[in-house]
Amino acid sequence: MQHEERHPVVIAVDGPSGSGKSSVSKAVARRLGLAYLDTGATYRAATWWCLHLGLDLADRDAVAEAVRTMPLEMGVDPSVESVLIDGHDVREDIRTTRISEKVSAVATNLEVRAELGRLQRALIDAQKAVGSFSGGRGVVAEGRDITTVVAPDADARVLLTASEEARLARRALELHGDAGTEAVEATKDQVLRRDRDDSTVVEFQVAADGVVTVDSSDLDFEQTIQAVLDVVAQVAGVREVAPADTSTVL
Numbered sequence: 001m002q003h004e005e006r007h008p009v010v011i012a013v014d015g016p017s018g019s020g021k022s023s024v025s026k027a028v029a030r031r032l033g034l035a036y037l038d039t040g041a042t043y044r045a046a047t048w049w050c051l052h053l054g055l056d057l058a059d060r061d062a063v064a065e066a067v068r069t070m071p072l073e074m075g076v077d078p079s080v081e082s083v084l085i086d087g088h089d090v091r092e093d094i095r096t097t098r099i100s101e102k103v104s105a106v107a108t109n110l111e112v113r114a115e116l117g118r119l120q121r122a123l124i125d126a127q128k129a130v131g132s133f134s135g136g137r138g139v140v141a142e143g144r145d146i147t148t149v150v151a152p153d154a155d156a157r158v159l160l161t162a163s164e165e166a167r168l169a170r171r172a173l174e175l176h177g178d179a180g181t182e183a184v185e186a187t188k189d190q191v192l193r194r195d196r197d198d199s200t201v202v203e204f205q206v207a208a209d210g211v212v213t214v215d216s217s218d219l220d221f222e223q224t225i226q227a228v229l230d231v232v233a234q235v236a237g238v239r240e241v242a243p244a245d246t247s248t249v250l
């Protein structure tokens with residue numbers, strides 16, 4: 001058992017691209033023995049599926065219908081990423097630039113948001129009901145509207161932010177292996193333009209009432225994990241009791 005809480009716990013984390021949502025949420029989930037839900041992956045999977053079907057992403061009704069019948073199986077183990085569509089492993093394909101460039105067209109479709117929001121809520125509820133990894137019950141769910149729309153009733157709600165400069169440098173390092181001027185320029189579309197497009201339908205730059213902001217601009221990865229764990233301990237009373245997870249799996 002890695003946390004003392006007997007009741008199921010839901011931790012919601014939102015934030016802009018490159019703020020560290022995915023990597024930090026995964027680490028927090030592992031340390032607390034909880035499941036991990038990457039809601040961005042559901043939007044990426046939906047985009048992959050619509051392109052696979054040859055749809056024009058501007059055809060909102062066709063896209064919404066395709067998402068309603070998408071045969072998606074989302075894994076929720078924080079140490080083993082699993083995203084299957086119709087039995088195909090699409091983990092790598094959904095992270096390609098091709099998908100990153102187009103995902104906002106799907107994420108700004110309001111019918112798609114309603115459908116995927118329902119799916120995400122069902123996945124969260126299922127984790128509250130069943131025992132999870134390492135004995136905990138519950139989930140860390142991250143995205144853009146988890147603290148506000150999908151799980152506004154979560155036990156702990158965090159808005160993870162970072163300066164534009166820090167976010168661009170992190171993404172450039174991740175995608176191009178360096179954070180020099182050229183790499184940062186090549187990353188702008190995937191970070192700044194995408195956030196601009198996404199924020200036309202959802203607010204993830206300013207914390208809603210009751211949501212705690214963690215600014216990771218001047219924190220390293222470990223410090224950011226600790227800052228989020230501190231918020232969870234304070235507002236939800238859930239603490240890590242096992243030794244820190246030093247695994248490097250992100």
Ligand SMILES: Nc1ncnc2c1ncn2[C@@H]1O[C@H](COP(=O)(O)OP(=O)(O)O)[C@@H](O)[C@H]1O
Binds near residue numbers: 174
């Ligand atoms: N506090 C931090 N300091 C430095 N790098 C970080 C920090 N948090 C995350 N990272 C790194 O930044 C990159 C982007 O993080 P990621 O979790 O993918 O962000 P998001 O899910 O918000 O887009 C990853 O390579 C991650 O390891």
Ligand SMILES: Nc1ccn([C@H]2C[C@H](O)[C@@H](COP(=O)(O)OP(=O)(O)O)O2)c(=O)n1
Binds near residue numbers: 039041142144
């Ligand atoms: N709850 C969510 C999660 C993601 N999205 C959208 C916003 C993003 O452009 C895409 C992909 O999300 P993802 O979290 O993978 O994005 P990052 O590359 O980590 O910035 O989905 C959303 O609209 N609502």
